[in-house]
Amino acid sequence: MNKKSLLLNRRKLLGAGLTGLGLGALGMLPSGFAQAAQQAAATACANGKILVILELSGGNDGLNTVVPYGDDAYYRNRPNIGIPKKDLRVIDDHFGFNPGMAGFERLYKDGNMAIVHGCGYDNPSYSHFTSMAYWHTAAPNSGDEYGWVGKLADKMAPDAPANFLVNIAESQSLAVRSAKHVPVVFDAPERFMREAFFEEKEALAQQAELNSTGNASQNFLHGIARSASDASSLVREAWANYNSPVDYGITGLDLPKVVSLLEAGMPTNLYYVSYRNNAFDTHVFQNDLHQRLLTYTSDAVSAFMLDLERIGRADDVMLMIFSEFGRRVPENVSLGTDHGAANTMFVVGSQVKGGHYGELPSLTKLTEGDNLQYTTDFRRVYQTMMQGWLGQEDTSSILNGRFEGFDMFL
Numbered sequence: 001m002n003k004k005s006l007l008l009n010r011r012k013l014l015g016a017g018l019t020g021l022g023l024g025a026l027g028m029l030p031s032g033f034a035q036a037a038q039q040a041a042a043t044a045c046a047n048g049k050i051l052v053i054l055e056l057s058g059g060n061d062g063l064n065t066v067v068p069y070g071d072d073a074y075y076r077n078r079p080n081i082g083i084p085k086k087d088l089r090v091i092d093d094h095f096g097f098n099p100g101m102a103g104f105e106r107l108y109k110d111g112n113m114a115i116v117h118g119c120g121y122d123n124p125s126y127s128h129f130t131s132m133a134y135w136h137t138a139a140p141n142s143g144d145e146y147g148w149v150g151k152l153a154d155k156m157a158p159d160a161p162a163n164f165l166v167n168i169a170e171s172q173s174l175a176v177r178s179a180k181h182v183p184v185v186f187d188a189p190e191r192f193m194r195e196a197f198f199e200e201k202e203a204l205a206q207q208a209e210l211n212s213t214g215n216a217s218q219n220f221l222h223g224i225a226r227s228a229s230d231a232s233s234l235v236r237e238a239w240a241n242y243n244s245p246v247d248y249g250i251t252g253l254d255l256p257k258v259v260s261l262l263e264a265g266m267p268t269n270l271y272y273v274s275y276r277n278n279a280f281d282t283h284v285f286q287n288d289l290h291q292r293l294l295t296y297t298s299d300a301v302s303a304f305m306l307d308l309e310r311i312g313r314a315d316d317v318m319l320m321i322f323s324e325f326g327r328r329v330p331e332n333v334s335l336g337t338d339h340g341a342a343n344t345m346f347v348v349g350s351q352v353k354g355g356h357y358g359e360l361p362s363l364t365k366l367t368e369g370d371n372l373q374y375t376t377d378f379r380r381v382y383q384t385m386m387q388g389w390l391g392q393e394d395t396s397s398i399l400n401g402r403f404e405g406f407d408m409f410l
């Protein structure tokens with residue numbers, strides 16, 4: 001086996017097992033490759049474009065998020081949980097935002113939000129786990145070893161520069177799993193360090209400082225340990241120095257952590273965060289809970305945009321928001337909604353051409369199970385972000401096919 005193949009196999013092994021080693025899935029390379037990696041990072045970041053992805057886990061109810069009050073069928077299907085026009089944040093003659101979404105209303109009316117309708121895929125799954133895996137891999141009704149964000153990182157920076165891909169979470173998302181990158185994965189920045197028993201700490205600290213041993217495998221692992229220590233220090237320092245007057249509301253959805261890294265100059269082009277714990281799975285007495293969740297989301301996203309302006313990076317960052325599926329059109333007997341199909345996606349940023357995109361799905365011509373028929377393959381939005389925003393032309397291997405993006409950016 002040649003040196004290149006050996007290195008790739010080691011990267012694959014580390015990508016699958018770093019967390020188990022207590023290294024926190026840190027995306028760094030050994031010191032022998034450090035100079036080349038930093039050069040690649042500088043090249044990859046030359047255009048300054050950053051993509052942040054926010055996942056709303058649990059299946060957000062798009063119909064009660066962007067409410068089609070102009071369609072009587074909406075109220076016929078939801079006689080109890082349908083939101084009256086008088087309570088909505090009306091944005092045009094057909095749609096209004098949920099009452100709790102003051103931040104989204106401002107972003108939309110300022111022209112900084114695109115709403116993409118009818119997003120889904122053929123033969124939809126109504127399982128949270130399965131459908132989310134399809135969205136994570138951009139491979140509906142099939143399987144893929146790597147996530148679409150991870151494959152995008154491989155395409156943008158095939159030499160795997162350090163800290164190119166960040167996933168803020170308790171554990172690594174399938175979306176960021178990569179053949180060439182080991183994503184930086186952390187939850188609480190102030191506690192982001194290698195876990196060890198007290199008796200082990202001195203030895204582990206010395207291991208990170210070891211020089212070349214003449215053994216390629218040992219050198220590789222020593223380099224990972226050293227880089228892990230460096231990366232965790234970077235994250236902790238960035239968070240310790242972050243001091244923003246911007247109010248994110250009840251929960252920042254990890255978006256303040258993104259701003260802290262951007263402000264600190266972290267060479268990251270791709271960030272992945274989520275509203276965790278299946279929060280949007282609103283089967284019972286939906287309206288009050290759903291409004292609170294949307295308020296928290298709306299407040300956090302609008303604050304994120306203000307914070308980006310504060311640090312002078314608003315024109316460099318685009319935020320894409322999705323959920324693994326929508327909800328059924330009719331309300332259920334528990335005054336909630338059940339797992340559905342097509343849904344709404346959002347793209348937010350100062351450089352977006354705000355407005356509506358995609359064909360509106362019919363509320364009367366429903367598919368089996370009283371679901372919306374999708375009108376926009378969700379991979380068209382992924383394509384829009386990759387090609388239109390990040391300038392990546394050939395994305396067919398990432399999306400498992402060719403898809404036409406939207407003309408969405410200034």
